[in-house]
Amino acid sequence: MVSKKILSAYLGAKEYMGPLKNELDNIIDVHEQLVLSASPPINTFWSINTWNNPEVLTIDSINDGVKKLKGIQRNWCLYSYQFHRRAKLIQEKLPHISAKPLQFPCHLPTSGIGSWTLLTQNQILASSKCSSVFKNGEVIFEEDKSGPPSRAYLKLYEALTRVEKFPQIGEFCIDAGGAPGGWAWVIQKLGARTLTIDRSPLDSRVSSLPNVEYRKGDVFSIKPSDFDKVDWLFSDVICYPEKLFEWISLWIDSKKCRNFICTIKLQGTTDYTIAKKFLGIEGSQVIHLYNNKNELTFIHTKPKLNN
Numbered sequence: 309m310v311s312k313k314i315l316s317a318y319l320g321a322k323e324y325m326g327p328l329k330n331e332l333d334n335i336i337d338v339h340e341q342l343v344l345s346a347s348p349p350i351n352t353f354w355s356i357n358t359w360n361n362p363e364v365l366t367i368d369s370i371n372d373g374v375k376k377l378k379g380i381q382r383n384w385c386l387y388s389y390q391f392h393r394r395a396k397l398i399q400e401k402l403p404h405i406s407a408k409p410l411q412f413p414c415h416l417p418t419s420g421i422g423s424w425t426l427l428t429q430n431q432i433l434a435s436s437k438c439s440s441v442f443k444n445g446e447v448i449f450e451e452d453k454s455g456p457p458s459r460a461y462l463k464l465y466e467a468l469t470r471v472e473k474f475p476q477i478g479e480f481c482i483d484a485g486g487a488p489g490g491w492a493w494v495i496q497k498l499g500a501r502t503l504t505i506d507r508s509p510l511d512s513r514v515s516s517l518p519n520v521e522y523r524k525g526d527v528f529s530i531k532p533s534d535f536d537k538v539d540w541l542f543s544d545v546i547c548y549p550e551k552l553f554e555w556i557s558l559w560i561d562s563k564k565c566r567n568f569i570c571t572i573k574l575q576g577t578t579d580y581t582i583a584k585k586f587l588g589i590e591g592s593q594v595i596h597l598y599n600n601k602n603e604l605t606f607i608h609t610k611p612k613l614n615n
């Protein structure tokens with residue numbers, strides 16, 4: 309039984325619960341991937357779905373649980389860590405929510421979705437307001453097993469879907485550290501042009517595609533002054549976050565590029581000073597994507613100019 313009032317809850321990715329717990333205060337309990345806190349909700353880097361208004365509902369039967377959840381709102385997704393059968397019976401009586409993988413490119417679901425779990429046989433913890441519009445923060449795409457040469461393309465699928473903005477036909481993109489070519493494959497498929505720079509070669513399946521240019525070399529030798537205008541700067545370079553920050557700052561200051569999606573490769577540290585520096589760039593997000601591994605993603609996009 310929990311005695312302190314739960315004011316927020318955070319669902320983390322299975323492999324990255326440590327960093328999430330480090331970000332949180334007043335932890336009451338941890339139930340597998342769900343961390344309960346007695347502090348009001350905060351923005352974190354590592355939560356994949358934050359439960360912003362959790363409340364405990366006392367229920368005397370499965371039907372009572374269904375009635376109480378439906379009484380709050382229509383869409384609910386279950387996070388189950390115990391009493392799986394009872395929880396499943398409640399969820400099955402709630403309105404159906406599609407579990408189909410997303411087909412990229414696509415828009416975000418328009419209706420929000422609440423989250424709930426069974427704390428005891430007779431106590432539901434339910435949050436109608438959650439940070440993610442996806443079930444348990446899981447952003448699952450229909451995969452292409454033959455086109456892209458690596459699974460890294462799923463990160464770019466997710467980042468672009470989250471901002472609902474995509475490279476357009478004819479736009480020019482720099483794809484830094486892009487080998488073997490998963491991101492270049494996405495950019496090309498959307499109809500944009502990519503200059504992919506890497507020390508390693510691109511997979512021939514990607515380098516042979518139209519609108520894909522490859523340059524072998526060190527990404528950090530490329531400077532904004534080498535270009536008139538860049539529509540998107542993508543980076544998946546494996547490097548120290550400080551080095552990436554320095555390089556990205558040159559591009560931001562130059563105002564030559566409006567859109568950035570860059571992975572920040574962490575060094576297994578709990579010091580988020582550098583992540584906060586990225587976040588300090590006006591209009592930016594720094595998030596742990598569902599499809600990220602031990603990295604955060606810096607996203608900075610601006611509306612299209614009319615001129």
Ligand SMILES: C[S@@+](CC[C@H](N)C(=O)[O-])C[C@H]1O[C@@H](n2cnc3c(N)ncnc32)[C@H](O)[C@@H]1O
Nearest residue numbers: 460485487488489490491506507526527544546
């Ligand atoms: C995670 S992989 C990129 C995967 C790629 N986004 C994809 O979709 O296939 C990181 C790449 O960074 C490249 N890299 C690391 N340091 C670099 C540098 N200074 N200049 C160019 N490429 C670099 C590596 O060669 C490697 O191919």
